[in-house]
Amino acid sequence: MTRYKIKDPELTRRRFINMAMGATATVGTVSLLGTLGGAHPVFRLTEDKKPPMEGDILVHADPAKEGTPITMAELSETQVTAWPMGTDADGNQIIRKGEPNNLLALYRYPAGTLSGEAVIEATIDGEVVAYSDICTHAGCPVPDAKDGTGMFCPCHSGQYSPTEGGIVAGGPPPHKLAQLPIVAEGDSIKVSGFFLTHPYPYTDDATWEATKQAAEEA
Numbered sequence: 364m365t366r367y368k369i370k371d372p373e374l375t376r377r378r379f380i381n382m383a384m385g386a387t388a389t390v391g392t393v394s395l396l397g398t399l400g401g402a403h404p405v406f407r408l409t410e411d412k413k414p415p416m417e418g419d420i421l422v423h424a425d426p427a428k429e430g431t432p433i434t435m436a437e438l439s440e441t442q443v444t445a446w447p448m449g450t451d452a453d454g455n456q457i458i459r460k461g462e463p464n465n466l467l468a469l470y471r472y473p474a475g476t477l478s479g480e481a482v483i484e485a486t487i488d489g490e491v492v493a494y495s496d497i498c499t500h501a502g503c504p505v506p507d508a509k510d511g512t513g514m515f516c517p518c519h520s521g522q523y524s525p526t527e528g529g530i531v532a533g534g535p536p537p538h539k540l541a542q543l544p545i546v547a548e549g550d551s552i553k554v555s556g557f558f559l560t561h562p563y564p565y566t567d568d569a570t571w572e573a574t575k576q577a578a579e580e581a
């Protein structure tokens with residue numbers, strides 16, 4: 364005997380809504396991961412690609428002495444470039460240069476020089492300050508200006524003031540260089556936390572927050 368199912372219109376409507384919501388959630392998740400992945404591979408973070416992490420030691424980025432810990436005595440008002448160096452789960456030292464945007468710039472000024480948006484609590488004795496050395500416009504490394512007037516990006520003439528918290532002093536950069544909190548340990552310099560604001564290539568705090576969380580959980 365053939366049985367006929369009686370279609371309940373309300374049941375059909377609910378089933379349709381549930382299916383639609385499920386599809387929307389899936390698309391949303393894929394979209395979010397795609398967005399995060401496009402800005403930064405947050406879900407594939409390896410030790411060499413993590414951003415500077417608390418406890419990392421700052422080492423020279425200059426090829427002539429790459430990997431050598433930077434000492435306080437080596438710092439001055441002339442930029443010293445650095446990589447953060449951490450350790451993996453087995454205790455091996457890892458220079459986090461798998462992510463080129465981890466390049467850092469270090470300066471040491473006489474006490475009282477730093478001002479503006481510089482976060483003094485994140486410096487060593489109000490004298491040593493660290494920034495992301497990657498231009499927030501299009502990601503070029505930013506050396507010192509040849510005439511000694513701060514930092515000058517050679518790609519499109521962006522200018523930054525390292526004595527005022529890395530603020531934009533000219534050109535097209537959309538926002539300042541991120542300051543990295545540091546502390547002294549003996550004669551070495553250590554990272555004491557994540558960048559205080561979002562560094563390049565991030566354009567908003569939300570994506571940067573997601574990356575910080577991914578780095579802590581990886």
Ligand code: FES
Nearest residue numbers: 498500516519521
């Ligand atoms: S990349 Fe630095 S100003 Fe364009």
